[in-house]
Amino acid sequence: MQLISLPASPFATRVRIALRAKGLDVEIVPPPSGWPQDRRFRDISPTGRVPVLILDDGEAVWESAVILELLEELFPQARPLLPAGVLERARARQLVRVADLYLMPPMVALAAPQSPTENRRLLEQLTDALSMLDDLLEDGPYAVGGSLSHADCAIAPVLLAARITGSRLGIDVIEALPRVEAYTRAMIRDEHILEALLEMQEGIRRLVPSR
Template sequence: MKLIGSLTSPYVRKVRIVFLEKKVDVDLEIDNVWAADTKITQSNPLGKVPCLILDDGEAIYDSRVIAEYADALSPVSKLIPADNRERATVKTWEALADGVLDASILARLEMTWKPEDQRSSAWIDRQTEKIQNSLRQMSELLGGNAWCHSNQMTLADISVGCALGYLLFRFPNIKWQAQYPNLDRLYEKLLQRSSFIETEPPKA
């Protein structure tokens, strides 16, 4: 299998972590979707990463679909519960974390793609509000628990960890660590795992 992605995309990082936790080998093919010579649309007409190319050539996207597919490939480290209610809870956590990423990227594009005099501060504020609301909800849901769901790491924790890591990477001005110490404890615990260490985005 081949995973098309980038080293800085938090969505790609999420599925890379899933594959590592599942101990399933997948080749990473780097592609810059913003470059003129990108080839991603040959595999995903939406022009987004990650995109998983199966051995028979079929393409699977987006990150939520790939993560669920990967979790079923190996019995190691079951990340999505089989029980329907528990499964929905974990997937809701994933949706919440992905929503933080969606809002973050929309705000970043507004700030980096447009000249300063054409940027919409109202749009950036709207996305920032989504991020803040979601962080507050994450903290309330986590409470004093060691993990987002149940007594072991699931896809919920991976998704949250990738979202928190992306905020530190691109939005260090959002001081979520001081505001939500329980999220910080979870994040620091995740950072000790080899899957998170191996997928840390480049600093430059």
């Protein structure tokens, strides 16, 4: 199997955390030159986005949350990354949705130049979403159910991205949120999260050397 990935991508990072935790031997490759317009890349990733998982038979699967679910089903013998309880599984999936629908969109928009008014509006959206996350996170070292799950795969890279986005704008978007703050300290005690986040941070530094 191959994972088409970029180190700086929080979406690709969530899949890399899962691959590491499951101990799956997957070759990590960059997108082809000419990405994202490249026709051959569009044939396997119609959205033109990474990550994309290429299975051994050549089938391509895109959308990071779907890739995470697929890995659970393809490798039931590997470490499960969804909690055993039905409700806890729903909670883990909810946090993946929170990352995708509420946390990432303002951050993606903030990465592009915006007017000061728009910047303020997006920042407000981001802090609202972070404060919702503060209410949703459990107290333990992991987001849900006491062990590493899809929720952590999704939330940990988003929080690194939030910290970097905030510091670029001169504010710490996390410091006033006790659970989120505690979680950002606890998450890096997990070796799989830590390694993938260091890769992501280095990827961002290479893209924007001042960060």
